[in-house]
Amino acid sequence: MVDVTALRSRVAGPVLTPADGGFAEEVAAWSAGHVHTPDVAVGVTSVDDVAEAILFARGNGLTVRVQGTGHGALFDITDGMLILTRRLDTLSVDPSTRIATVGAGVRWGAVTAAAAEHRLAPITGSSTTVGVVGYLTGGGLGPLARSHGFSSDYVRGFTAVTSDGTIVHANSEEHIDLYWALRGGKGGLAIITEVRLELVELATMYAGSLLFAEEHIEPALRAWAAYTASADASVTTSAAILRLPDLPFIPEPIRGRTLLSLRFAYPGDPVDGERFAAPLRSAAPVYLDALAEIPASAVATIHGDPTEPSQSWTLGRMLTGIDQDAITAFLAHAGSGRQFPFVASEFRHLGNRTAVDVPGGSAVGGRSGAFTLSLIGAPDPALAAVQPGAAAALLADIAPWVSPEVTINFASSIETEEEFAAGWPKDIFDRLATVRGEYDPSNLFAYGPQRR
Numbered sequence: 460m461v462d463v464t465a466l467r468s469r470v471a472g473p474v475l476t477p478a479d480g481g482f483a484e485e486v487a488a489w490s491a492g493h494v495h496t497p498d499v500a501v502g503v504t505s506v507d508d509v510a511e512a513i514l515f516a517r518g519n520g521l522t523v524r525v526q527g528t529g530h531g532a533l534f535d536i537t538d539g540m541l542i543l544t545r546r547l548d549t550l551s552v553d554p555s556t557r558i559a560t561v562g563a564g565v566r567w568g569a570v571t572a573a574a575a576e577h578r579l580a581p582i583t584g585s586s587t588t589v590g591v592v593g594y595l596t597g598g599g600l601g602p603l604a605r606s607h608g609f610s611s612d613y614v615r616g617f618t619a620v621t622s623d624g625t626i627v628h629a630n631s632e633e634h635i636d637l638y639w640a641l642r643g644g645k646g647g648l649a650i651i652t653e654v655r656l657e658l659v660e661l662a663t664m665y666a667g668s669l670l671f672a673e674e675h676i677e678p679a680l681r682a683w684a685a686y687t688a689s690a691d692a693s694v695t696t697s698a699a700i701l702r703l704p705d706l707p708f709i710p711e712p713i714r715g716r717t718l719l720s721l722r723f724a725y726p727g728d729p730v731d732g733e734r735f736a737a738p739l740r741s742a743a744p745v746y747l748d749a750l751a752e753i754p755a756s757a758v759a760t761i762h763g764d765p766t767e768p769s770q771s772w773t774l775g776r777m778l779t780g781i782d783q784d785a786i787t788a789f790l791a792h793a794g795s796g797r798q799f800p801f802v803a804s805e806f807r808h809l810g811n812r813t814a815v816d817v818p819g820g821s822a823v824g825g826r827s828g829a830f831t832l833s834l835i836g837a838p839d840p841a842l843a844a845v846q847p848g849a850a851a852a853l854l855a856d857i858a859p860w861v862s863p864e865v866t867i868n869f870a871s872s873i874e875t876e877e878e879f880a881a882g883w884p885k886d887i888f889d890r891l892a893t894v895r896g897e898y899d900p901s902n903l904f905a906y907g908p909q910r911r
């Protein structure tokens with residue numbers, strides 16, 4: 460048991476050990492399957508709290524990890540110090556510079572709402588309950604990926620605390636290596652307390668989803684795959700086969716059904732958007748049409764990701780391309796009439812801006828990927844045992860299209876150092892190791908699957 464008396468006198472936020480009341484709530488992760496029991500939990504309220512916590516951890520031989528929301532929890536943390544950032548919840552938008560200054564505990568939904576007041580928008584992922592900072596440290600691919608690139612391309616600076624307790628500003632002029640690394644390098648570098656993010660001028664977009672009934676999955680998915688070969692560079696689409704459970708919280712028209720959802724986002728004139736979407740609308744009879752001009756702040760409605768904590772096994776990969784043979788192989792596992800133990804089996808179309816790095820470079824992995832492939836396990840303990848095997852069988856059959864490169868936010872259930880390293884091309888991973896050595900020479904920060 461670590462004596463935390465001295466730390467309690469130095470930080471404003473709660474300092475808890477497993478014996479203290481409120482500990483379980485403090486460390487709870489969004490990924491409900493994980494139960495954390497670190498030696499010490501520190502609910503930081505300021506950059507100074509973070510610095511004090513780090514100095515205490517160093518002095519007491521504690522490994523340090525950080526959690527914003529726990530959407531990215533990989534395993535149960537059972538040792539060391541866990542820094543919780545949810546109280547770092549400051550958020551301001553300067554419309555004259557289009558810069559949002561965002562505390563490390565803020566989720567995307569708050570930023571989209573604050574930006575919308577000025578007809579601005581952040582480049583987010585599909586879910587706005589995800590934490591801004593944790594997401595950005597992995598790059599970030601969302602519904603506007605092709606028109607706008609990785610979300611971390613919009614970071615203009617970080618405030619962070621390094622492993623010796625020093626508060627630093629990392630941007631294009633100061634701590635340039637750290638700035639490069641924090642935009643996509645994911646963990647083991649520093650504890651971020653604030654990020655400055657460029658917003659884009661975007662009040663509305665032509666976006667949403669087209670749902671196709673089970674009997675029309677094959678023609679609609681094949682039409683989507685053909686469509687991606689010549690899609691407009693500013694159109695981002697994705698395709699997901701959804702196997703929705705027969706549960707009361709699922710809206711009646713889709714409850715208990717297997718459907719194909721084609722998602723579409725075009726950040727321009729809705730007349731052009733409707734024209735660009737026409738080939739998808741005519742791919743097969745549309746069961747539910749939820750594609751229209753929407754406020755940019757309604758970005759989360761495009762994919763309709765779950766907003767409540769859940770537990771599931773997931774797999775993520777990138778593909779070098781998709782053709783009709785790939786779709787044939789995919790449908791043999793995930794198509795209509797199959798027993799496939801995943802609530803969502805999803806492709807996202809990448810390219811255009813995702814392939815182009817920022818001036819000066821950043822540590823994002825996966826710029827060469829043409830598509831992502833994600834399998835989201837049904838949150839059913841009875842199916843958990845069969846999900847890895849079912850995913851492996853699909854991967855074996857689509858191996859010709861699978862890229863060796865992935866991007867870390869989509870790498871999903873990482874268990875080994877090798878799976879973590881696959882999140883980056885080797886040159887970027889090696890440079891990240893150099894920057895980690897410079898900023899955390901004693902390996903205070905655990906990252907990736909490191910359990911210690």
Ligand SMILES: Cc1cc2nc3c(=O)[nH]c(=O)nc-3n(C[C@H](O)[C@H](O)[C@H](O)COP(=O)(O)OP(=O)(O)OC[C@H]3O[C@@H](n4cnc5c(N)ncnc54)[C@H](O)[C@@H]3O)c2cc1C
Nearest residue numbers: 527528529530531532584585590593594599600646651868
């Ligand atoms: C429902 C759902 C939808 C998703 N959609 C997308 C998507 O569309 N696009 C996409 O790219 N990703 C997506 N993801 C993946 C998500 O971006 C990652 O899981 C991300 O790590 C979550 O960040 P978090 O802060 O919410 O989670 P956390 O679990 O709190 O953090 C994850 C990791 O981020 C780092 N981190 C967090 N806070 C800090 C900090 N203050 N300083 C330094 N490092 C920090 C740490 O390495 C930490 O382990 C999704 C995940 C879920 C569960």
